[in-house]
Amino acid sequence: MPTELAKQDITILRILQRDASKTSSEIAETLNMSQSPCWRRINRIEQAGIVRKKVAILDREKLGMELVVFTTVNLSITGRQQLEEFESSVSDFPEVVECYTMTGVWDYMLKIITRDIGHYESFVRERLLSLPMIGETHSHIAVTEIKNTTELPLETQL
Numbered sequence: 001m002p003t004e005l006a007k008q009d010i011t012i013l014r015i016l017q018r019d020a021s022k023t024s025s026e027i028a029e030t031l032n033m034s035q036s037p038c039w040r041r042i043n044r045i046e047q048a049g050i051v052r053k054k055v056a057i058l059d060r061e062k063l064g065m066e067l068v069v070f071t072t073v074n075l076s077i078t079g080r081q082q083l084e085e086f087e088s089s090v091s092d093f094p095e096v097v098e099c100y101t102m103t104g105v106w107d108y109m110l111k112i113i114t115r116d117i118g119h120y121e122s123f124v125r126e127r128l129l130s131l132p133m134i135g136e137t138h139s140h141i142a143v144t145e146i147k148n149t150t151e152l153p154l155e156t157q158l
Contacts, residue, residue: 076133078107095112096112
């Protein structure tokens with residue numbers, strides 16, 4: 001069940017999504033409130049588990065990671081053991097930054113980031129396709145990034 005949030009809580013979350021390094025004093029100033037009540041709201045939000053963790057978002061291109069591939073996967077065998085083994089394996093692959101079970105034609109959708117097409121090919125041949133339960137994969141290479149955000153659409157909570 002979703003946690004009930006006040007308008008100020010949602011504003012705090014919006015600020016934290018954009019810059020988690022903001023102090024409670026800076027956030028309080030933005031909200032025209034004193035620091036202590038603002039800190040208590042932030043603490044309550046964190047204690048409720050709404051903020052799972054605070055991270056630095058890196059620029060993948062500056063780090064030489066130029067290729068983003070969405071790979072659809074169908075398993076040849078979809079028993080519970082194979083599903084768990086596949087999910088455990090892809091969780092250990094650093095190139096797989098997101099993995100979703102899917103409805104429809106595909107069992108899974110993976111978001112894979114690598115240096116270049118050669119590294120992607122090596123990853124698929126040597127690691128992904130070495131998993132015995134894989135039936136088929138299809139690669140969809142991203143050409144232009146139009147939008148990439150980690151911000152949730154909090155305005156729908158108001």
